[in-house]
Amino acid sequence: MARDNSSHYRELFLSDTPMMDMRAPVEFAQGAFPTSHSYPLMLDDERAAVGTCYKEQGQDAAIELGHRLVGGERKAERVAQWRAFCDANPNGYLYCFRGGLRSRISQQWLQEAGIDYPFIEGGYKALRRFLLATIESVAASPFTLLAGFTGCGKTQLINSLPNGLDLEGAANHRGSSFGRYVTAQRTQINFDNTLAIDILKKQAQGCLSFILEDEGRNVGSVNVPISIYKAMQVAPIAVIDDPLDVRLARLLDDYVIRMQHDFVAAYGEEKGWHQFAAYLEKGLFSIRKRLGHERYSHIVALQQRAIKLQQQSNVADDHLQWLTLILEQYYDPMYRYQLNKKAERIVFRGDYDAVQSWLMAPHSG
Template sequence: MRDNTRDYLNLFLDDIPLLDVRAPVEFSKGAFPNATNLALINDDERHQIGICYKQHGQQAAIDLGNTLVCGEERERRMLAWREWWQTHPQGYLYCFRGGLRSQTTQAWLREAGIDAPLITGGYKAMRNFLLEEMEKCIAALPFEILCGRTGCAKTRVIEAQPNALDLEGLAHHRGSAFGRRPGGQPSQIDFENALAIALIKMRASDYPTVLLEDESKLIGRCHLPFSLQDRIKSRPRIIINESLESRVQVTLEDYVAGPLEEYRQHFGDQQALKYLGDELLAAMDRIKKRLGGLRYQQLRQQLEEALAVQAINGETELHREWIHALLADYYDPMYDYMLAKREGNILFEGSRDEVSTFLNQRRG
């Protein structure tokens, strides 16, 4: 029989499966990447029990819980837990504070002959642990920052380096007004939890350096910790320089062709282009004020024409017109302004291929 644990570090380092028995509403507000939510009590039951607890005390709340979750409903939840445990025998369970709900679940499973150790302190203790460790990692890790104008394919370089941390991947967003992806973004808490775990794993890997893409304070709606923002501004930089035409091609691939394929996987061939077009037009609308009235109208018209041609024959070449103008007149000046505020020394500057070679050679 395994003991309960408070070894939060190794739970996250080893990707131990976690059984979260909190109510769905709690899970949706914040969870861990390796957690599965199979609640002891659902949202409505939790609400009723909470009222009972406030009015009549703990024992009355426990009695109400046993009344609400009994008979066939209890067996249904027990079956889900047993099936989960058969698939994840090395797992641990938890509730919010490691209290009554996880202890009740543990006791019920024990009656069924299943050893189900729980996490002492529950979700709250693990969340606090991750926040504390995240700040320690941000302060200590030897970050280097990969910079470059929009379309330089910084993310592709990041993905190819084992010592790199993909912030945009964690945020499920490409990092600009046009960067939304099918499926949406994680909640802020989920993003922070995933970021903290990734940082802890980077610290444990003991890489000489950790590569981050140059990001602003927001990746879509996900907010970077202030301490990480400060380090991104001050750490040594590696800069990718690519021609405008090369960056147009990459942008076409990453913001038109790539998302279209993702939409096909989510919505099928017939609806994919509609979703892509709606999202591109909405993104253009989001930067309307920054573009100015005339430039916005011109770019939106070019985008509408490109989408119309694509709908007829599948050709994407016309997208190059609005992408070219948007990069040259909007994103490039914005990037140059941001880069001027960075303080770190420049370690290397070159084309994407040259930067990749530089990074690979340094790793040996």
């Protein structure tokens, strides 16, 4: 009978244990864990060759081929990298996909180099299964949704609460047409893993109920786990009602000032400005059909003018013109329609501070 390692897996994630991922780079890129680092036993082409050999000639031949492919200087270089990781992270673990052959070989090579380093039983697959089970179990917890028109600071408020679950943070995307960041959005697997670990940590702090933003089925290109999404469809809702000028100030800071700074920091002055302008233009282009040709043409002209003036004078206030129009003519009517369909579930309304106070009171959630 298989041993239940759930308590060990939980502790690994709660303590942010450093992990050395021995899988091939392509496997790591599809999904890993926040504290994982890629130190593959075999590179992608080596793994593919060994896999083919295994299918055609069996395990013994595949192992022999693997030792030939990863031998000599190549083996020495990889073991040296592993050893450096082990020295820097003496409390860490290594893992492969199932905690099988690759883990045992890596552990053996480290032992030959004088280092005893543990591997995780069950490997990546077991850790992933544990995190998915965590998501499924939390869907039965009481939820309260946080709603409000675009620019109400919902994500900021979520992150101010001890029991807030930030779906957008887990996705690394703000969930709107202008929601991307300079850094890439997380893969679906990494979104799930990040969210599950956040849940584990909040549960360990004693949270029994959770506050989530009133999201759709998708956050950017990732899907909200279906069990959580279904629970969100019946959860009570608190609504932030902030005035337009307050919301515009937040959007100007989030989508214009900070994004321009981040693009320039990432790409340099010239390319950064180009990438920033492309980001704003793409965001507006994605809602052009709902705006209609005439309104879109007018708003994009205002946007391009604002970008030019911002670059010339380093003043961003001209962006308020087109931001006001997309709120009044697109986002607010759309969100008002969606919120009206959920009116019977609204249990509190107020400005940012009032909603924050209400959500922190014992009765919420």
